[in-house]
Amino acid sequence: MPEIDRREFLKIAGMTAGAAATVACREPVHKIIPYLNQPDEVTPGIATYYNSTCRECPGGCGIRVKTREGRPLKVDGNPDHPLSKGKLCVRGEFGHMRTYDTARFAGPMKRVVDASGARKLEKITWDEGMTLLVEALRKGSSKTVFLGGAETGTQDALIDQILAAIGSPHRLRFEPFGQEALRSADQIVFGTDAVPQFKIGASDVLIAFGTDFLETWLSPLANQLDFIESRKNGKGFAIFVGPRLGLSGSNADQWLAPNPGSEVLVALALASEVAKRKGGGPEALRGLLAKYTPASVAEKTGVSQATLEGVAARIAAASAPLALPPGVEVQGTNAARFAAAVQILNVVSGAVGKTLVFGPDHNLGKLARFAELRELVGKMRGGEVGVLLVHGSNPAYSAPQVGLSDALHSGNVFTVSFAFAPDETAELADLILPDNTPFESWGDGEPVRGVKTLQQPTVRPLFDTRPTADVLLDAARALGASVPAGSFRDLLVAAWGGRASFDAALGRGGEWKDVAATSVSLAGGVASLDFEPAPLAGNASDPVLVVYPSHHLYDGRLSRVQALHEIPDPVTKTMWGSYAELHPETAAVLDIEMGDVLQIKTEAGELKVAAYPHDTIRPGVIALQVGRGGLPRNPDAPLEPHSYWQRDVIGVNAYSLIPGKLDPQSGALAWLSTHASVSNTKGRAPVLRAQLTFDQQGRGFGMACTTGALAEAEAKHGEGHGESGAEEHHRFGEWSNPHRLHPLPLQGDAAHLPTRQYDPAADAHPDSPYRWGMSIDQDACTGCNACMAACITENNIPVVGPENIRIGREMHWIRIERYVEAADEREVDVRHTPMLCQHCGAAPCESVCPALATYHSKEGLNVMVENRCIGTRFCSNNCPYKARRFNHWSYDWYVPEPENWALNPDVMVRAKGVMEKCTFCVQRINGAKDLARKEDRHVRDGEIATACQQVCPSNAISFGNLRDEAAVVTEARNDVRAYRVLEHLYTRPAVSYLMNIRRVEEA
Amino acid sequence: MAQVLGVMTSPYDLAAAVRDLKGAGFRELEIYSPVPSHEIEEALDRGPSPIRLLTLIGCLTGVSFAYFMQIWVAYDWPLVIGGKPFASIVPDTIIGFELNILLGGLFTVLGLMFFGMWKTRKGHDAYQPGFSGNLFGCLVACHGDQIPRAQEVLRRAGSSEVRVVEG
Amino acid sequence: MAAITEPVPQSPNQINDDILRVLEPPTPIYVLMVLFFATLVGIGLVAFLYQTYWGLGVTGLTHPVMWGVYITTFVFWVGIAHAGTLISAILFLFRAKWRNAVNRGAEAMTVFAVLIAAMFPLIHIGRVYKFYFMVPYPNQRGLWPNFKSPLVWDLFAINTYMITSIMFFYVGLIPDLGAARDRVRDWRRYLYRALSLGWRGSSEQWRHWSRTVLHLSGLSTPLVLSVHSVVSWDFATSMVPGWHTTIFGPYFVAGAIFSGIAMVISVLVPVRRAFHLEAYLRKEHFDNMGKLILLTSSIVGYSYGMEYFMAWYSANPYEQMSFWWRGFGYHSTSTWIMISCNVLSPLPLWFKWCRTNVLWIWITSIFINIGMWFERYVIIMTGLSHEYDPAAWGYYVPSVTELTILAASFGLFLTMFTVFLRLAPVIAIQEIKELWYEDRAHGGGHH
Helix, strand or coil, rough: CCCHHHHHHHHHHHHHHHHHHCCCCCCCCCCCCCCCCCCCCEEEEEEEEEEECCCCCCCCCCCEEEEEEEEEEEEEEEECCCCCCCCCCHHHHHHHHHHHHCCCCCCCCCEEECCCCCEEEEEEEEEHHHHHHHHHHHHHHHHHHEEECCCCCCHHHHHHHHHHCCCCCEECCCCCCCCHHHHHHHHHHHHCCCEEEEEECCCCEEECCCCCCCCCCCHHHHHHHHHHHHHHHCCCCEEEECCCCCCCCCCCEEEECCCCCHHHHHHHHHHHHHHHCCCCCCHHHHHHHHCHHHHHHHHHHCCCCCHHHHHHHHHHCCCCEEECCCHHCCCCCCCCHHHHHHHHEEEEEEEEEECEEEEEEECCCCCHHHHHHHHHHHHHCCCCEEEEEEEEHHHHHCCCCHHHHHEEEEECCCEEECCCCCHHHHHHHEECCCCCCHHHCCCEEEECEEEEEEEEECCCCCCCCCCHHHHHHHHHHCCCCCCCCHHHHHHHHCCHHHHHHHHHHHHHCCECCCCCEECCCCCCCCCCCCCCCCCEECCCCCCCEEEEEECEEEECCCCCCHHHHHHCCCCCCCCCCCEEEEEEHHHCCCCCCCCCCEEEEEECCCEEEEEEEEECCCCCCCCCECCCCCCCCCCCCCCCCCCCHHHCCCCCCCCHHCCCEECCCCCCCCCCCCEEEEEEEEEECCEECCCCCCCCCCCCCCCEEEEEHHHHHHHHHHHCCCCCCCCHHHHHHHHHHHCCCCCCCCCCEEEEEEECCCCCCCCCCCCCCEEEEEEEEEECCCCHHHHHHHHHHHHHCCCCCCHHCCCCCCCCCCEEEEEEEEECCCEEEEEEEEEEECCCCHHHHHHHHCCCCCCCCCCCCCEEEEHCCCCHHHHHHHHHCCCCCEEEHHHHHHHHCCCHHHHCCCCCCCCCEECCCCCCCHHHHHHHHHHHHHHHCCCCCCCCCCCHHHHHHCCCCEECCCCCCCHHHHHCCCCCEEEEECCCHHCCEEEEEEEEEEEECCC | EEEEEECCHHEEEEEEEEHHHHHCCCEEEEECCCCEEEHHHHHHHHCCCCCHHHHHHHHHHHHHHHHHHHHHHHHHHCEECECCCCCCCHHHHHHHHHHHHHHHHHHHHHHHHHHHHHHCCCCCCCCCCHCCCCCCEEEECCCHHHHHHHHHHHCCCCEEEEEEEEE | CCCCCCCCCCHHHHHHHHHHHCCCCCCCCHHHHHHHHHHHHHHHHHHHHHHHCCHHHHCCCCCCCCCCCCHHHHHHHHCCCCCHHHHHHHHHCCCCCHHHHHHHHHHHHHHHHHHHHHHHHHHHHHCHHHCCCCCCCCCCCCCCCCCHHHHHHHHHHHHHHHHHHHHHHHHHHHHHHHHHHHHCCCCCHHHHHCCCCCCEHHHHHHHHHHHHHHHHHHHHHHHHHHHHHHHHHHCCCCCCCCCCCCCHHHHHHHHHHHHHHHHHHHHHHHHHHHHCCCCCCCCHHHHHHHHHHHHHHHHHHHHHHHHHHHHHCCCHHHHHHHHHHHHHCHHHHHHHHHHHHHHHCHHHHHCCCHHHHHHHHHHHHHHHHHHHHHHHHHHHHHHHHHHCCHHHHHCCCCCCHHHHHHHHHHHHEEEEEEEEEECCCCCCCHHHHHHHHHHHCCCCCCC
């Protein structure tokens, strides 16, 4: 509805105007008034972009924030940034949503005990807040501790400076995924505790030991960019060693699932075999490696000698192999040794200096070890801590083992939280002095040596919040401590060498220079190490408890972004909740079915959660994802009809099952340390699944060809009789052989059925210079969901909530279909097929619409006119790709303030009763066409990027004009791997897919 | 001009009466009957009803209008729909058929309203409720001098009652 | 028919008396019945307003099953609407005498059923307040509906059928309204006077009237066959596995007649009993309708079988999967209800005893009504639940709102029919008389 669109636009413009015009008051005035003095950079209706830094995980990617009338609407990668290269991950896409969080603290608050003895929060002014803080610090004097997260750069240094100045330099930087083991391992093996660069991009054989390098490990976005780089046109080979195929595992080509805990032996066995094949390896290690031959460990690990030798052979033969150190899900009480073993494998395979480079290290700052946190909590219990300042860390949730809450109580510590939105630790705080969100505040950091990135505000603070650095500065001054003059921003500018250079860097988003690699040598004493599998507590007959990080919610810090709960998990395709994953065999043994409520019990605790059996997890384990089960509430936040997390807790907190065992060497928490007793309560809970089966029944949605077949086909293609026609498709059909794992009585592969060659002249008006089309490279697609996130923020796609999801009413315009063809020691063949509107040339949806609400545009787009739609829903029924979504309710009514400020004014919000679907981001197409018209030319190839394409960290998507022979998308469409889904229905899709490449010999 | 009404209980007697009356030179007859009767129809021999033609006109109008509308609309604002030609004659046939039936039916019923109801609305003082029950009536229009002749014919034909109605 | 001995009307007047007796002032039970049915309608209305206010979220409809109870019920009522025209038009052309007794009731049913059917697409669409986007009306925006859409064909077919069958019904009623006018003495005589349009049974009127009836029958015969074919094309012209088959036209038409006759029986048997019309709704009528049921039931059963056969024989994996789910999947219960009601329950009617046993055939007819509703439910549900994309498979469970509105549709139908009983002769008097006279003429004197 255009009028709604305009109204929406005016509303936002008005609010902004209010905000901009009135300096003193920070709450925007909700009046529709034009700009009195129009600020520079801001033209109503024209977007302004700011380079900044993403703070949703310590990765520190550079982002480019799109703002309209002073509101950040969309986050994209900063193309100039060495880490993000213009791309972004599913988490980063929602960075601004934490600023628009409905439950944010509107201002400082203090904890009071009312008559009934209940502790509750009470609003106070900043003056009161500051006085309370200063008093506390004065009393606490030297017994003040600052507990924060991973932090680098100016603010980090400044806080140290301030703490020193007030005479209490106690500080702890705690991260749940703190890489303690890796740091210790490097200390042991190379004599430095640096976290080196793992050059995945340069590797040709990659072996990951439970490393979730595509989800949370170090810098996931950069990892993914590199990973895809290393796998271009069938290159590269990845092996995953771990109990469960996560996102990273699903994209590997081979899966070893040794007995949980014994992965370390696999690493060593591989090392020794590789050493053997490479002529012995370094002298120092020979003795050690001799002890761990494949033969000797085969029985302990449950991985056959042949398999181990095969993998070792591959690594030995590789020119640039790389082994990734263990991720947290396999981190046991032998964590450091395990990591050391992996580094030894890197040494013998010759990765060091080639794909494993010290020098441009990951900079996690002076990150604490879990042991230190426990120590601190001990101190609190002993009353050695007076004041606890918590900033950007939530140990009460992510480290329940240390028992922060009762320690604070028994040690009666005065706790100050700087959280801008409620979290478990803030629940314990006596005083809350909310910080600005990253999108409201200045900052900088150096996530990787040589990469200094800047962070700048993109919106005026929505609420009465203040930068923590400034608060501490003021407090210190009030205490008479000597701290540098000026605000934090002044200090930041100074730290960047004054205004000029600061502004220059700001424009770029930071400052990056290459850091020379430093050579490392094998430290002594490695040889004397001995390695044991991680011991597992509990009854050996019970399944092993595997707890793993969340791809969407990281360690739980994003659990308040509801869209992230609604995007299906990349592996289980579940939404809105926690599910206990286990292998169907295990389920059968324990008499468990999908959706049964299980009671999972360890020495640390117990919880109830629904069962989710699936194939890509090792038998004999039960896996839970962290990040959910938090209870972040704000008593003052309005309970909006559809803000679900305020109504009830989503899922369970898996941290609470991890016993507090530590790895003695690294002081890391042993995530993998126990069996869990699992009992079926016989209760039933809904399992909210986006996909009911991972078996595509050979219907040719996700097709694949083997490397051999590809080579052959490309040879033919070169000779020129390889145009994508029926006959060639038929050959691919044989290659893709989709029935291998699921022998069905079906002959349904699209390739077995006649298809026609694409005719660029068809499907758009003869006069039109354009026929918009897309091509998606499935071999590149990792299924990371970034495209879904981008689509949601770009196209105002509503969150419908668990009640609607339960009956299958998700609204996503693009979804990632996951098909498991093989997942075992021989091969992992998991196919990810992004499914969106195919903009068919002969669209089945068009001919059935009685109201002409959907028709074919001159440029070949399948246009959906929402405000002409009367909602017969025939189009959805008739769409073989099921790409259409129906508005069962008026979802946009339910977007609460201030979340609706994130709505994109270029795209209308849809009311109840109308159909909607992917538009190929028509607003962007028209934008580009307007520009081209002004300059009196046609739109150039690459000028338009759809939201999904722009964000895709795999560069899997290309979009453009199919009538342009030279266009990237046209080339991709004529690629030998190209096919169209369900093409035999003669829908003539505009979206073509490139087949998966199975890296197996069989042709 | 006077009218003579003969009331009978059988359609066959009535048909006979009609034939006799016609034979006796009476031309202006009006019959009342509770049921349609072929015998009477034949006896009166009035030929087919003009409604036949109306139905035909209705049908033709319907089908031609339907095709015209659909084809004109297709080119009035040409849009590609599912890769089909703007004017697709085959699907148009369906609506063509429906409107053919619809207008045919409407014209037919309008015809009934006009010929059956509107044109015959006047001058029926002779009607009596029995005619919708089990009685048949035959009304003969005649000049004064012919009245006895008419009465006689009607009686001979088996009328249970014969009376003169002033018209 | 000689075997059956039942009372026979002695004189044309007795026919009037017997049939018009139905029009006499209502009994308390009758009033209660009407009130009950009307209440159902009221509740349904509330449900509809609720749905219109909140949106279709209140239904069980979801991705990928976007059609549900509403379309099922729509097709069901359209089917019911076929019996009337069949009996009054086709059997009229075939000169099947036994039709005379039942055609009035059947025609009335047709009109009511088609009125209800026409409501359901509107209840079903997402924005009922924009329904006119489907209608080709000249507007200054120059926007037209899509004449290539089966739904627009439907719009035309259903409305044509509605208007035509109303006209047919009314024209047939005129002489009887005349008779009623001459007999009834209360307020209703003004009504009848107005509605009978000055009918006097004059030869001129009979002449045009008979011609009109003949032509309307001629027009309705192809119409009645076309309407349900067009409805079936809503499904057959789509690409949904389980819908996209050429058998749907005849399959649906047969099903429609099947359910229509069944509904006629279900409704007329109580009427016959309540108003002592045994002399007119004679056993031979039920005997004949029983035969019609057998015929159509066999066609429908054959179609079921043929659907499965083609799914297998075509070697089309999508079809095969779809029908596997239909037979043994999530919705298989509905499938087996459908088969047992529509194919098995009519089998005893092969025996004359069952056909002429009014109670038996009545119960059978009830089963058939249930079965035929489920037939449409199964087609829609199983087709949509498991389409091409395995990742987009899903299930559908009707919501309370939908079922309420379904119940209300029956309430509305029965309300209209019961009221009609009191307002117009439920049996075509003049046609019965015609027969009576003919019997006399051919010395039959007796059946």
